[in-house]
Amino acid sequence: MTEIALKTDVPAPRANLNWLGLGVVAVASLAGLYCVWVLYALGQTLLAALVLGLVVAFALIFSQQRFYASRFIFPGIATLLLFSAFPVVYTIYLGFTNYSFLNLLTYERAREVLLSRTVVDLATERPFNLSNTDGQYRVFLPAEAGGLLSEPFALDGNPVTVPVAAVDAAPEVMAMRDVIKLREQLGKVTLTLPDSTTLVSSGLRAFASIRPEFELQSDGVLLSTVDGTKLTPDQSVGFYRDEAGKTVPPGWSVNIGLQNFQYVFNSAGIRQPMLAIFAWTVAFAFLSVSITFALGLLLATILQWPHLRFKPLYRLLLILPYSVPAFISILIFKGLFNQNFGEINLILKALFGVAPDWNTDPWLARTMIVIVNVWLGYPYMMLLSMGFLQSVPEDHKKAAALEGAGSLTVFFKITLPQILPPFLPLLISSFAFNFNNLVLVLLLTRGLPDMPGTLVPAGSTDILGSFTYRISFLDSGQRFGLAGAITLIIFVLVTVIAYANFVAMRRAAAGRPTP
């Protein structure tokens, strides 16, 4: 059947297709090169180089018949390089910069911002009048004979730029006190003179021209047109400095070498909480994996018992926590565990008269997060255990039982040693997952309650990943550079875990007869 279908469906005149294909490859490559250029212009040199490499590889692989096999692997590799590998490398690179809320721009952009700043030149101040014809306003700037009259505009508080032109006679103007009432709206008006100078409102009764605050000198120094001070770019900190040495925002991001790492390792106010968070991350991941594994295995063993009835029903109910989207379950628990309005404390109060401080006591908060994670995670372990338990030969257990071993002994001596090796890679995967279980921490506690006396807000339920998330995006002034440095530390740890998993997987694969 299949062979017949193949013969009728696939007659492809090769030569024609090739020309068409080559055309598509050429167009796509050109589009790719355009992207490279744009990225390079943006200052994303690293990304531009990567995309350039991918475009060249793409053009080669898809135009030459001898690279045919590589065509299948190209999409996957390109996706991984672009969206997995590159961002991680770039994050770590940022760890060596001072990229942060204060140093957000590139040098060129920071210079542009300063150069586009303007000051009102009070020396050019000139009085004005306002005329109003049916809600259409005109600004009149009187001169010795006649004056300059603007185009009509609606004075509705939105910013407007209107040209003005010379006229011979003054129009009918409004009383000054009515004009003063409109001063807020007038502040949004910009006038363009015929010689293209721009005027803005500079006081209650006057308009004045604006000029740039800084002039760019040939050596990169910015000279103030107001008081003649010089701003010198300091590439070691990513700021302009004035003559007194004070930094002037906005800053740009520069490479600062190992400063972030020195900061992490040398200042006690951040090293102490980092160590505490690291210890908790490991403890949290370990507790989560071991408790879910033990619970899952126990439930699977019970469900596997031949004398048990209603198995499908139990199974369905037991995996329910796994099938509800995690973000919903976590938020439900956030509500249930709420110290003041939560159901859990209501019940505990009614039954035992206690209301634990789930949200403010560090150890209770940690207990809570582990409880929630066990609730979320045991069904996965249970499902896996059920699969692995089935592969344990029944006669091994029978033989042991005939020798007089109790069911507990059978379990620990026969069953567990048989399922543990294939289970190990999955346990390590689960450890790695929980090591970076950001969704749980961010939705349940956001790391709170915070530890006292730290330089950077650090919570007692923070794991390393949520700690960097908070440094970058929540409450420490977007210190991306610092977070990048901590990410490198996490990266090294995950690499160790991943390698351990790799070894475990190899062993499991070797121990299993290949199908």
Place this chain on the structure above:
Amino acid sequence: MIVESSRDLWWKKLAAHGFLIVFIAIIMFPFLVVVSISLREGNFSTGSLLPDRPTLEHWYLALGQTFTRDDGTVVPPPYPVMLWMFNSIKVAVIASIGIVAISTISAYAFSRVKFRGRAGLLDTLFIVQLFPTTLALIALYAIFDGLGDVTPLLGIDSHWSVIVVYLSWVTLHIWTLKGYFDSVDPALDRAAQIDGATPWQTLRYVFLPLAVPMIAVVFVLSFIGIINDYPIASVLLRAPENLTIAVGSRFYLNEKLYLWGDFAAAAILSGLPITIVFLMAQRYLVSGLSDGGVKG
């Protein structure tokens, strides 16, 4: 099984059922409470598990309808739940289609196409899949912040940026599908080869039709994974009308504006469809996970 006295067995059965029932009762508690709260008046947890005066207020609000209480006060919906739901589904569907396409082709390559460095690439892939995308959040933010200057389509607050990031989640699915392709009888593609089919044609006309159920499972899995994502969406999406349901739902439980009842209804509404889809797919999911992880 081993001979056991019937009296012993009876006790064991009782213990097993008792344990399971108590355990399930504890596990189910959050669900029961949430259903009860969604039908209860007000936004605080007072009252019994069976509401004394059930109201559909929270359900109206969750569905985006204004609700008029008995005393005439009109309550507008606090958050655009349906819009967030739509955003989530849009992003998840588009990204999952991309993931399915890339992972099918890659899995086929790893399973059947011979090329140099295949084993090394497979090992790399296995290690890479343990590195979460959340490690790269800062770079992702920086990159898309920059790209936004060129085209808002790939900037902060664009759904396309998020979709592009989710494409990196292919690794796990490549493993799942590769495990499946490995189990396809090699005689099938040899037959196709003898008939002159190129590897691409073998994939298109032999493997693809065979793998449709497995591809559907990969689609569902990646769909659910994306719906559940919080960190990436929360960093890349900012405007209220652009949020996904996972990011938006968090607003309900703000200490300053605690909308417990409204949250309960919205949670059931957005959680139920995904739960049902998941329950239908879970049988395949677990075999895929354990096979994919262990087969070398």
